[in-house]
Amino acid sequence: xxxxxxxxxxxxxxxxxxxxxxxxxxxxxxxxxxxxxxxxxxxxxxxxxxxxxxxxxxxxxxxxxxxxxxxxxxxxxxxxxxxxxxxxxxxxxxxxxxxxxxxxxxxxxxxxxxxxxxxxxxxxxxxxxxxxxxxxxxxxxxxxxxxxxxxxxxxxxxxxxxxxxxxxxxxxxxxxxxxxxxxxxxxxxxxxxxxxxxxxxxxxxxxxxxxxxxxxxxxxxxxxxxxxxxxxxxxxxxxxxxxxxxxxxxxxxxxxxxxxxxxxxxxxxxxxxxxxxxxxxxxxxxxxxxxxxxxxxxxxxxxxxxxxxxxxxxxxxxxxxxxxxxxxxxxxxxxxxxxxxxxxxxxxxxxxxxxxxxx
Amino acid sequence: xxxxxxxxxxxxxxxxxxxxxxxxxxxxxxxxxxxxxxxxxxxxxxxxxxxxxxxxxxxxxxxxxxxxxxxxxxxxxxxxxxxxxxxxxxxxxxxxxxxxxxxxxxxxxxxxxxxxxxxxxxxxxxxxxxxxxxxxxxxxxxxxxxxxxxxxxxxxxxxxxxxxxxxxxxxxxxxxxxxxxxxxxxxxxxxxxxxxxxxxxxxxxxxxxxxxxxxxxxxxxxxxxxxxxxxxxxxxxxxxxxxxxxxxxxxxxxxxxxxxxxxxxxxxxxxxxxxxxxxxxxxxxxxxxxxxxxxxxxxxxxxxxxxxxxxxxxxxxxxxxxxxxxxxxxxxxxxxxxxxxxxxxxxxxxxxxxxxxxxxxxxxxxxxxxxxxxxxxxxxxxxxxxxxxxxxxxxxxxxxxxxxxxxxxxxxxxx
Numbered sequence: 001x002x003x004x005x006x007x008x009x010x011x012x013x014x015x016x017x018x019x020x021x022x023x024x025x026x027x028x029x030x031x032x033x034x035x036x037x038x039x040x041x042x043x044x045x046x047x048x049x050x051x052x053x054x055x056x057x058x059x060x061x062x063x064x065x066x067x068x069x070x071x072x073x074x075x076x077x078x079x080x081x082x083x084x085x086x087x088x089x090x091x092x093x094x095x096x097x098x099x100x101x102x103x104x105x106x107x108x109x110x111x112x113x114x115x116x117x118x119x120x121x122x123x124x125x126x127x128x129x130x131x132x133x134x135x136x137x138x139x140x141x142x143x144x145x146x147x148x149x150x151x152x153x154x155x156x157x158x159x160x161x162x163x164x165x166x167x168x169x170x171x172x173x174x175x176x177x178x179x180x181x182x183x184x185x186x187x188x189x190x191x192x193x194x195x196x197x198x199x200x201x202x203x204x205x206x207x208x209x210x211x212x213x214x215x216x217x218x219x220x221x222x223x224x225x226x227x228x229x230x231x232x233x234x235x236x237x238x239x240x241x242x243x244x245x246x247x248x249x250x251x252x253x254x255x256x257x258x259x260x261x262x263x264x265x266x267x268x269x270x271x272x273x274x275x276x277x278x279x280x281x282x283x284x285x286x287x288x289x290x291x292x293x294x295x296x297x298x299x300x301x302x303x304x305x306x307x308x309x310x311x312x313x314x315x316x317x318x319x320x321x322x323x324x325x326x327x328x329x330x331x332x333x334x335x336x337x338x339x340x341x342x343x344x345x346x347x348x349x350x351x352x353x354x355x356x357x358x359x
Numbered sequence: 360x361x362x363x364x365x366x367x368x369x370x371x372x373x374x375x376x377x378x379x380x381x382x383x384x385x386x387x388x389x390x391x392x393x394x395x396x397x398x399x400x401x402x403x404x405x406x407x408x409x410x411x412x413x414x415x416x417x418x419x420x421x422x423x424x425x426x427x428x429x430x431x432x433x434x435x436x437x438x439x440x441x442x443x444x445x446x447x448x449x450x451x452x453x454x455x456x457x458x459x460x461x462x463x464x465x466x467x468x469x470x471x472x473x474x475x476x477x478x479x480x481x482x483x484x485x486x487x488x489x490x491x492x493x494x495x496x497x498x499x500x501x502x503x504x505x506x507x508x509x510x511x512x513x514x515x516x517x518x519x520x521x522x523x524x525x526x527x528x529x530x531x532x533x534x535x536x537x538x539x540x541x542x543x544x545x546x547x548x549x550x551x552x553x554x555x556x557x558x559x560x561x562x563x564x565x566x567x568x569x570x571x572x573x574x575x576x577x578x579x580x581x582x583x584x585x586x587x588x589x590x591x592x593x594x595x596x597x598x599x600x601x602x603x604x605x606x607x608x609x610x611x612x613x614x615x616x617x618x619x620x621x622x623x624x625x626x627x628x629x630x631x632x633x634x635x636x637x638x639x640x641x642x643x644x645x646x647x648x649x650x651x652x653x654x655x656x657x658x659x660x661x662x663x664x665x666x667x668x669x670x671x672x673x674x675x676x677x678x679x680x681x682x683x684x685x686x687x688x689x690x691x692x693x694x695x696x697x698x699x700x701x702x703x704x705x706x707x708x709x710x711x712x713x714x715x716x717x718x719x720x721x722x723x724x725x726x727x728x729x730x731x732x733x734x735x736x737x738x739x740x741x742x743x744x745x746x747x748x749x750x751x752x753x754x755x756x757x758x759x760x761x762x763x764x765x766x767x768x769x770x771x772x773x774x
Binding site for chain 2: 027028029030031032035131139140141142144145147161177251252253254255257258294295297298301303304
């Protein structure tokens with residue numbers, strides 16, 4: 001591992017470890033930290049679409065919502081006598097991945113507004129399926145009061161809703177306020193970030209950037225944009241499904257609200273406010289906006305106004321998003337390099353690169 | 360005194376030594392011990408289709424909390440409120456309740472306006488072993504198939520409204536053609552089932568039931584179907600701003616003139632919004648300020664205090680919110696602790712008189728058994744003030760219209 005890798009893994013772990021405590025003095029609480037991490041998984045996935053591939057999907061809520069329904073239905077309806085956490089996660093993510101692959105195959109050849117509109121329409125279709133299929137989904141009432149099964153680890157199983165041991169941490173709250181759910185969500189988030197980092201630094205990420213910047217030219221160099229876009233769409237969908245499944249199991253409930261346009265729009269806002277094309281931007285954006293929604297809404301009725309002003313301010317003054325602006329450097333990114341025809345150093349790791357690519 | 364809860368954990372927030380010293384030397388403060396606080400969560404919609412109702416409940420909560428705190432609080436503890444806007448959405452309501460319990464250490468959550476939010480919050484409170492005093496939730500589910508050990512609901516339910524309306528109206532409309540426009544969630548389904556269950560055996564014919572999602576603003580497709588079907592009775596099971604939109608649009612279709620309109624549940628704000636279109640509309644309510652204030656001194660005291668503070672009378676949801684706070688306070692004091700189990704033991708079967716006829720909490724499902732009024736809207740010119748929207752047709756005793764305990768689907772968890 002290089003120094004950069006070590007620094008990345010170390011800082012990420014440290015950040016995840018202190019996160020539920022540093023938000024305590026500003027009115028946050030560990031439950032909110034858990035929710036932020038879970039939702040941020042979907043935003044990180046969405047960033048691959050919007051930030052790296054430049055595809056503005058307005059349909060991420062379909063994957064997120066269906067993920068939550070599949071996980072809870074697995075526990076409560078499909079296998080009620082043997083509710084299993086891993087099974088719920090696997091069925092949910094598997095189903096959503098196939099769904100994303102299918103939808104992606106239909107939409108990746110569309111451009112700009114058409115791509116946005118078709119993803120929106122497809123998400124609405126799923127909303128109405130969930131809303132109308134009352135026998136299975138209980139309609140607008142949603143699935144409720146489903147207790148999450150313990151997390152089986154082979155040698156033991158952990159009740160994720162159990163709290164950690166009590167230990168007073170002064171201004172940073174109490175260790176006992178944190179539930180095992182947070183640790184689990186943090187581990188998943190760590191893995192997702194590591195995966196995303198590897199992915200975006202690989203040739204795959206660079207090609208996505210090249211397609212975003214100039215699709216025709218990347219085609220001339222020998223890449224098939226549709227394939228790359230489909231892969232990005234599927235990965236983003238799968239991560240939204242993972243996020244939804246975790247959210248469903250964490251809350252023990254879900255509701256058609258998870259599939260609304262609002263939810264899709266939230267992912268866009270989270271990603272844009274945090275900073276597209278940055279690894280941690282989506283996490284920062286999700287955290288900030290969810291914090292506002294949760295904590296500020298309790299203090300003032302004008303919290304929507306505050307949220308709106310922040311969104312506008314970010315768009316106008318920080319076009320790269322909060323983190324994107326902080327991290328902006330005056331160097332040509334890898335996407336520019338690949339378009340400029342720069343020779344890549346080091347061995348190519350991506351076996352999916354079509355033959356005949358000049359390097 | 361109506362502070363937002365500060366970040367803190369535990370059920371009590373015990374003031375520091377400085378607080379004690381100030382209290383000891385202060386001539387105003389009679390409590391010379393450190394001031395203890397108890398946190399409760401107010402989880403109501405301040406935005407969304409049911410926001411008028413939520414905001415009015417919030418006013419009543421504030422009034423009750425101020426009154427109680429001014430008189431020394433609950434067992435010497437000052438009540439602190441943690442407020443959340445549930446946006447009339449169940450997931451938000453659950454998030455709020457979670458924050459109130461986990462961060463602020465709320466020992467009791469109260470709120471509602473949409474039954475979907477109430478049922479969802481009730482599930483969370485059961486998991487968290489926290490008392491939930493549901494306020495404005497009318498679906499049967501809250502104390503029927505989705506009932507929970509930690510949840511109490513004093514507000515009338517759909518079954519009660521259906522039976523009360525049926526008893527009053529069957530002689531006039533029972534055998535006609537009925538057309539339903541229903542909000543597509545637990546409350547709407549509950550009202551529709553309860554109504555048809557009572558009416559159909561008596562000979563009423565249900566032509567159609569159009570289900571529309573909560574938050575619908577355009578009712579024209581449902582209303583044109585109703586217009587074409589020429590029903591004798593049009594039942595609009597919509598609430599809050601949705602009901603105002605539905606009734607006002609029904610008037611544009613001429614339906615308020617040609618058919619009898621039933622709105623199974625309404626309040627002062629909805630009737631105000633519908634204006635003259637609410638004339639002759641039949642509805643139910645658990646409380647009507649004009650009627651009860653004239654009849655019961657406790658109601659008059661509450662209505663006067665509310666009017667003085669806010670310049671408008673309380674809606675029926677506000678009355679329930681106000682009484683819920685007092686019921687919780689008295690329950691805590693009877694049990695002598697904040698332990699939910701002891702509180703619930705003292706609540707089950709408890710008989711009391713608040714702002715209306717004598718009532719009680721039924722032990723088997725934690726439903727408050729109290730009276731249900733059948734009201735008929737009057738035109739705006741006959742309203743003494745914008746909130747005096749109806750005349751009372753009949754008052755039904757709670758026992759006579761409630762779901763019989765024997766046929767309840769509620770299986771309450773054991774303590």
